[in-house]
Amino acid sequence: MKKTLSSATLFACCGAYSNIIFxxxxxxxxxxxxxxxxxxxxxxxxxxxxLFTICSILLSLGTDKMKDSAKVLKDSFxxxxxxxxxxxxxxxxxxxxxxxxxxxALQFSANTTVCLSMIYIGFLLAEANLKEVMxxxxxxxxxx
Numbered sequence: 001m002k003k004t005l006s007s008a009t010l011f012a013c014c015g016a017y018s019n020i021i022f023x024x025x026x027x028x029x030x031x032x033x034x035x036x037x038x039x040x041x042x043x044x045x046x047x048x049x050x051l052f053t054i055c056s057i058l059l060s061l062g063t064d065k066m067k068d069s070a071k072v073l074k075d076s077f078x079x080x081x082x083x084x085x086x087x088x089x090x091x092x093x094x095x096x097x098x099x100x101x102x103x104x105a106l107q108f109s110a111n112t113t114v115c116l117s118m119i120y121i122g123f124l125l126a127e128a129n130l131k132e133v134m135x136x137x138x139x140x141x142x143x144x
Contacts, residue, residue: 007138009058017051026114038092041085048085052076 028040052075060066067075076082091098098106133139 009061011138013051013055013058017047017055023114025110041088044081045085048079048081049076052079052082 024044025037025040028036053072056067056072056075090096097103
């Protein structure tokens with residue numbers, strides 16, 4: 001089956017970019033504890049840079065929305081994932097301990113992230129036309 005350029009790049013980006021932020025961090029924390037998250041954040045940095053640079057360029061190929069390199073670099077470093085990861089790394093490196101009330105609020109937020117994102121995805125899927133989605137033969141392919 002022949003794919004369009006935009007469809008092929010979408011499949012390639014989805015296959016290469018893993019969801020380590022929402023799903024990976026809770027799993028790493030459960031398996032390896034707080035110290036395991038240090039390595040997860042390092043992988044998250046690289047993955048986020050990849051997503052906001054290479055994937056951004058690839059997804060805009062063949063469209064009229066091609067981004068210039070300055071915008072791609074700006075988006076790569078000025079996003080919530082990268083900024084919050086940087087703040088977290090600075091707190092770790094400087095041994096900054098947050099007050100308990102702030103730490104508890106952030107922990108509560110972190111514990112609900114996966115659940116809330118799954119509920120949101122459920123709402124999005126509920127609005128999808130299942131018959132139309134199942135007719136698209138490209139969704140059954142595992143490679144671009």
